[in-house]
Amino acid sequence: MDNIGGEQGLYRPDSYFNKLEDAGWVELEDKRLGHVQFFEKEGTVIAIEIHEDTFDIHEMNKDAKY
Template sequence: MNISKYVTCVICLMLLFGCSPSINDASGYKKAGINEEIPVPANAQSSTDQFDNPNIKKGEKYILKNIGGEQGLYRPKEYFEEIKNWGWEELKSEQNGHVHFFSKGETIISIVIKEDYFQLYEMKEDFEFSD
């Protein structure tokens, strides 16, 4: 194979495999659409999210390949560390399966981790955890 075909092949492979968003990409973080004080991975693709929970003030869904692992069973350790770096405290005692809670001041954020996507919700001010 001559060098120009080789270079073209390598570029095509890079474009094919290098463009899918992944939690492992080192592309940093950006402000979430629902609350500028909480980060989301910069390569996460935002979309609107439907919800009917009366405790939710606003929500957003983010598509991100490899977050949560198979069936969303794994917590995204690096992402949660970044959230803590932004001043949020994880409320581990309130975790319920795929649902994780963080607080900062009077604001509570819920993050639902699934396979290849996550949902980010800002809870209403009068939200209380059920016993």
């Protein structure tokens, strides 16, 4: 994606994140770590790592410490 992240990955793609929330994903704002943001839905937690012009999505292990 173009024009997301910025040099330090701090600018999230709001249109994509709005679609996540519309689909029932809830942001775990207290877990946010700079350019990594966490969402939960039905017991599944994902981490979205934002970079300049890209982002990665990781499903967290059930016993992961984050």
